[in-house]
Amino acid sequence: MGKAKHTAAASSRRAGVAPGQSDIAAAAKAPELKFYTLKPGDTLWKIAEAVYGHGHGDKYHLIFEANKKLLLSKPGKIFPGQVLQIPPLSG
Structure with a gap:
């Protein structure tokens, strides 16, 4: 042995x-996994702006793709209390 x-x-x-x-x-x-708990009035665009920085709202699709099973297939179907995984912004 x-x-x-x-x-x-x-x-x-x-x-x-x-x-x-x-x-x-x-x-x-x-990359370290990050999570975001939705609050009233949140949108994926607003969350992308908050986590990726001003001018990066158009990266909302990264958040949607990372949470596709939870969000089903429509980005507008979110509600307060949901916890979303936030993928790293690559590049």
Whole structure:
């Protein structure tokens, strides 16, 4: 058994990656999940402006796509208390 562990560690070193290092790097690169609880008067456009910044309301479709199952198929079908996942703004 000890030989198998030694071989796995050695192959990791040969590849230039310390054991467990790739897991840490992947976790560091993974975007943090964000959530938003809808309030009265919210729209997906307003939420996009609030979370992505002024001038980014047109990114509402990212929020819709991330929550498609919850929102069914119509962005206007939202109500206070729903919790939406907010995907990262890429690029």
